[in-house]
Amino acid sequence: MVSTETEPARRATSVQRAVAEIRRMLRSRELVPGQQVRQETLAARLGVSRIPVREALKTLEAEGVLRHEPHVGYAVARLNADELAQVYLMRRALETEVIRAFPRLSADQLRELTALNEAITEQVDKVDVAGIVAANQAFHFAMFRLSGLDLVVDEIDRLWRRSEPYRTVHLYDSGGRARVVREHRKMITALRRGDTEAVVALMDAHRDHTVADLSAALGLPPRA
Amino acid sequence: MVSTETEPARRATSVQRAVAEIRRMLRSRELVPGQQVRQETLAARLGVSRIPVREALKTLEAEGVLRHEPHVGYAVARLNADELAQVYLMRRALETEVIRAFPRLSADQLRELTALNEAITEQVDKVDVAGIVAANQAFHFAMFRLSGLDLVVDEIDRLWRRSEPYRTVHLYDSGGRARVVREHRKMITALRRGDTEAVVALMDAHRDHTVADLSAALGLPPRA
DNA sequence: CTGCACAGGATTGGATACGAAATGATGTTC
DNA sequence: GAACATCATTTCGTATCCAATCCTGTGCAG
Numbered sequence: 001m002v003s004t005e006t007e008p009a010r011r012a013t014s015v016q017r018a019v020a021e022i023r024r025m026l027r028s029r030e031l032v033p034g035q036q037v038r039q040e041t042l043a044a045r046l047g048v049s050r051i052p053v054r055e056a057l058k059t060l061e062a063e064g065v066l067r068h069e070p071h072v073g074y075a076v077a078r079l080n081a082d083e084l085a086q087v088y089l090m091r092r093a094l095e096t097e098v099i100r101a102f103p104r105l106s107a108d109q110l111r112e113l114t115a116l117n118e119a120i121t122e123q124v125d126k127v128d129v130a131g132i133v134a135a136n137q138a139f140h141f142a143m144f145r146l147s148g149l150d151l152v153v154d155e156i157d158r159l160w161r162r163s164e165p166y167r168t169v170h171l172y173d174s175g176g177r178a179r180v181v182r183e184h185r186k187m188i189t190a191l192r193r194g195d196t197e198a199v200v201a202l203m204d205a206h207r208d209h210t211v212a213d214l215s216a217a218l219g220l221p222p223r224a
Numbered sequence: 225m226v227s228t229e230t231e232p233a234r235r236a237t238s239v240q241r242a243v244a245e246i247r248r249m250l251r252s253r254e255l256v257p258g259q260q261v262r263q264e265t266l267a268a269r270l271g272v273s274r275i276p277v278r279e280a281l282k283t284l285e286a287e288g289v290l291r292h293e294p295h296v297g298y299a300v301a302r303l304n305a306d307e308l309a310q311v312y313l314m315r316r317a318l319e320t321e322v323i324r325a326f327p328r329l330s331a332d333q334l335r336e337l338t339a340l341n342e343a344i345t346e347q348v349d350k351v352d353v354a355g356i357v358a359a360n361q362a363f364h365f366a367m368f369r370l371s372g373l374d375l376v377v378d379e380i381d382r383l384w385r386r387s388e389p390y391r392t393v394h395l396y397d398s399g400g401r402a403r404v405v406r407e408h409r410k411m412i413t414a415l416r417r418g419d420t421e422a423v424v425a426l427m428d429a430h431r432d433h434t435v436a437d438l439s440a441a442l443g444l445p446p447r448a
Numbered sequence: 449c450t451g452c453a454c455a456g457g458a459t460t461g462g463a464t465a466c467g468a469a470a471t472g473a474t475g476t477t478c
Numbered sequence: 479g480a481a482c483a484t485c486a487t488t489t490c491g492t493a494t495c496c497a498a499t500c501c502t503g504t505g506c507a508g
Binding site: 054 | 488489490
């Protein structure tokens with residue numbers, strides 16, 4: 001979905017802009033888990049009425065990043081350690097399927113992945129957290145899309161967004177940044193060999209590092 | 225989500241009722257893939273204004289059962305053979321994870337599953353297609369929920385709904401109905417032994433039968 | 449007959465204003 | 479201190495309106 005936004009043709013509707021804006025606020029930690037999201041406030045901020053805002057909120061609720069309670073309102077979803085683990089379980093299951101569906105990559109495709117990975121390095125140097133997150137995501141989804149399994153990749157996209165407020169915390173830690181780029185290089189090497197099983201193993205390790213950092217950062221999971 | 229609708233406590237909002245009603249219309253084939261969904265018509269039918277209807281439509285769009293094009297409107301999503309295959313691929317991946325997470329079941333739990341499966345037989349005798357679909361779904365999700373992986377099961381629920389307009393076609397065929405109940409019995413037997421890998425294998429076969437029937441029923445996949 | 453421009457109707461997108469209903473907090477009474 | 483009434487806030491939903499867009503069909507020119 002987010003990666004499918006390749007239609008600058010028609011001007012976006014207010015709902016689409018509202019969804020994009022709320023997602024941006026989540027990425028930038030302007031909205032954090034548990035926080036109430038007030039319709040009127042958002043509407044004013046976006047310069048639109050409440051109607052498109054409410055539709056945007058419903059979209060994000062269905063996606064799992066917001067929760068809604070009737071007559072109380074919307075709030076950013078809080079995930080406890082167990083729920084976060086489930087999200088990563090689903091990611092592992094689906095990403096594994098996608099990787100196994102990879103065709104043999106062309107030289108061009110390998111070059112592009114390499115370029116995207118090096119782009120992460122640049123962001124690392126600039127210590128721009130938002131940039132790192134975006135570049136990292138761009139690399140992984142460029143890879144995922146190679147499978148041709150668009151619906152599955154869309155689903156993975158949803159799962160990434162669902163854990164976004166938590167992953168962002170994790171990437172503030174500088175320790176793992178260099179490692180990320182290194183691990184990506186290994187994946188590209190494996191892809192060059194057409195060794196998808198190696199990529200699966202590398203991705204599993206890659207995710208595990210994130211989960212480990214995350215659990216540490218979370219400490220005791222926030223309780224509802 | 226649908227299985228989590230265990231809150232008759234508070235009166236449902238118009239949006240919730242609209243979502244439920246549209247889902248019902250999809251199950252009953254009152255709405256079929258490709259069909260346009262007119263907001264005004266739905267609103268009149270539900271006795272509400274367009275606003276809650278639009279929010280309901282957004283929810284179902286995010287779920288993947290409806291598609292939306294700005295200024296054109298909502299339509300029931302059409303899946304071609306490839307997309308349908310992807311939905312089943314995801315189901316296999318996630319359902320496998322859920323089954324592997326099953327604990328050893330108590331006698332009570334096994335009894336309940338058996339009862340749910342026998343309930344399907346009753347529906348089969350009555351040749352009530354909607355009843356069969358509901359009973360079948362009830363059996364499988366009662367099973368899935370035993371895993372305790374609620375978020376994953378919710379996701380599976382979404383995938384089931386996504387293919388619902390197509391699965392319904394499939395169950396109109398009487399051939400497989402008896403087989404379904406038989407295959408469920410085998411699963412219960414395997415569960416009694418605590419042999420989750422056997423259940424995984426049985427579910428894989430179970431799904432494959434559906435896919436086979438589906439492809440046959442679809443014939444040449446409907447083109448956009 | 450075909451292609452195209454244009455006009456009108458239908459539908460969606462969105463704003464505004466209003467009222468109803470539910471919630472959570474506050475204060476009051478016993 | 480607990481139960482209860484009150485009240486402001488926020489959300490839920492309606493009604494009405496207008497703009498933007500799409501679709502269709504009609505007429506005209508080639």
